[in-house]
Amino acid sequence: MHANEMAEDFPVVGVESDAWAAVTQLAERRLPGLVVCDPAGKPLSILPASQVVRILVPSYVQDDPSLAGVLSESMADRVADKLRGKTVRALLPNDAPELAVVNDDDTIVEVAAVMARLRCPLAAVMRGEEMVGMITASRLLQLALTPPATRPSSRPE
């Protein structure tokens, strides 16, 4: 089994796209994160939902949550305020984790090795310069635990 047979669709957003639209997608689809691509479609990074939550809370309230009451505006107002006119690039953390990237002919052990080294819960599967899908850590575990004959897959092996 190679990476191209393990890959699944995963929502991606452009790094120059609208921050509000990206966060709305995260929220409405209840996603743990989005894959962020450059304008050519090359995956750059992950925007985790937890990072967006960080952006919404001032650092003095993060340090002392009992100060949360001093924020007089609603969360909806804070979201609008913090995201209006921004691009996805502005939401990415400075210390954004490196996204695991694998080739479409890598084996399951190779994919696991790259994910493990980067402690990354997602790997982007590339065919040359083109991203053909993503593999999540839980998908990899599912495939690792399932005997090939009964494996859930839409593609022949």
Added chain:
Amino acid sequence: MHANEMAEDFPVVGVESDAWAAVTQLAERRLPGLVVCDPAGKPLSILPASQVVRILVPSYVQDDPSLAGVLSESMADRVADKLRGKTVRALLPNDAPELAVVNDDDTIVEVAAVMARLRCPLAAVMRGEEMVGMITASRLLQLALTPPATRPSSRPE
């Protein structure tokens, strides 16, 4: 809106429970992670799927994925080998991230503040010593973006 109205069910496993059963649950339900509780039901930590992937790959292969080919056994054999007879405790990383814990009467801003400070994508909601549910970062964003009148919630406000 308080934390008890935001909380949802989330799969938990006991820290002394069987590692194989926990990983099977992660894999079959395609979860990004599990909440790990002590025998009294108090949440201790999160076991991310990416941490389980780390356990399956020897460190020399993590450092050089091109060595993956030297592993002669299948991933299924590796899983069985690494998990047999172990408890969930043995799978937790030494540097396991602190789990965000909030009270059931905390506000949405207080929950966001705790998640943001700990960079944790999940918060356990406690009523005294009892865990009544979890709030994910994407659930929090969903609630933050939704006007109260149209908010998806099974409980009256």
